[in-house]
Amino acid sequence: MRIDQRRAHWADEQPRTRWVDQTAFHHPRPDLRLGARRHRVERAGGGAYDRISVRHTVHTSTAEYTLLLNAPDWLGHRIVGEALRDAVAELRAVDLTYGPNQPDSLVSRLRRDEISPDSYPPLADLVDRCAAMRAATDGWFDAWAVPGGFDPGGLLGGWAVERAAARLRAAGIHDYAVLSGADLTVRGHAAHGGPWRVAVHHPTDTRRAPLVLEMTAGAVGTSGVTGRRGHVVDPHTGEPTDRLAAATVVGPDLAVADAYATALYAAGPAGLAWFRTGSDYRPLFAHHRR
Template identity: 85%
Template structure:
């Protein structure tokens, strides 16, 4: 089932950053980005403005594949754009190496063993604080401490990595970009054709359904449940694998938060829809009940 269906042309949040568009809008203009069941796809839609440099790059770390699409100002030059891209890729690799909970020598693993405290490293403290905030926001359904082996931030670590890489791009002067990993993405600014990023969000489990059509200039889409591994999300209240939903997709301003909400919604099932009421900046796009 699709949750929180919105009327066409209604803004998803109070800022004109993400809006629903008619499916017919994609008939003549292909989407720039497609989020599918198990992976994303990039469509070369439209041209590139004469004063911009468009770059597309894909990188694989030890745990994920990321695609970066940059619509950079020409004053940076190709060398400057290349350096900015390399810096963002280095951040993605660094997060995987430094914070991956499956790596015995990572900061997260050392924290789990009691060898260091969160305050030992500022980014680690930020990661722990974000997990604590999401535990509170989801009534304990996202709980990085209620997993086998102790603290495990995997439910928002990928989104956190993307947001940190995106911050590197902005620091270098690139404010128009898209970063994708799996069924998750962050966008900012405009696509190379000069308009908002056109995003087709396909249903996470039913490819026969028409995709949701979005135009975005800022925002993130986070999805849980499409890895193909049942039992990868644990009900923090029982310790058993979550079994209510096949997939959950959440949209909002920050990918780490959207990822955590999607993970929690996947675990909580329909009861988690209450988190997205009362003016929340985050919305549930899909919450597909398991058959």
């Protein structure tokens, strides 16, 4: 389906993501809204009688996460509750164990050369992902180009969400959404039985109709919509960058989408070249600052 090119750079369909032109047809309201400081759950009820629908919000030292679970009734409330607690525990564990602002975290110990990257398998995975994104973005995402050394903050939140989502799948829950600020990952179907309908609002022009994604698997990562200037550093100069007002990227994995969005925010329009070589990731918005 063709979408308005003024609202996105590409109209290609992502695997298991349907792009809907909100202006062309009448559709039910979205399940989730992102962008324009409207990162919220639009509706959480309305589930089928044979489903268990759960909404839960958890706070860590750096972020707020909302988990929406839509589990089959036969799984039972006890197992669903245990899966939710397991996913929440993973989010808290990532914050405590890998957060660069936690003085005793593995990342902080790595920065102090107390341990090596391969001391713990998850830490090695985190370091490898950062290295891969540095290569994929021509150095515009560089977890090592920060004061004090290694800082994976540009993808750590997405990495935490994907690890929590893996806990849900391991427990047999394959229909869920996990949100953090302007970022999310979804799988399966919403409580109403259809794909998750995600309205992505333009980051600066609130008069524009949102771009609506119907998703059964995928993630949306965003950088810049908080309104804070200078929170992303140009890794080549060490200075804060504000070439764009915001950058939003969609793709299969939230950690990667987050890193791409951070790098695109830093690089500006030059970063659009990363998505023209058959990548599974696409920018929805790369909006210039006025």
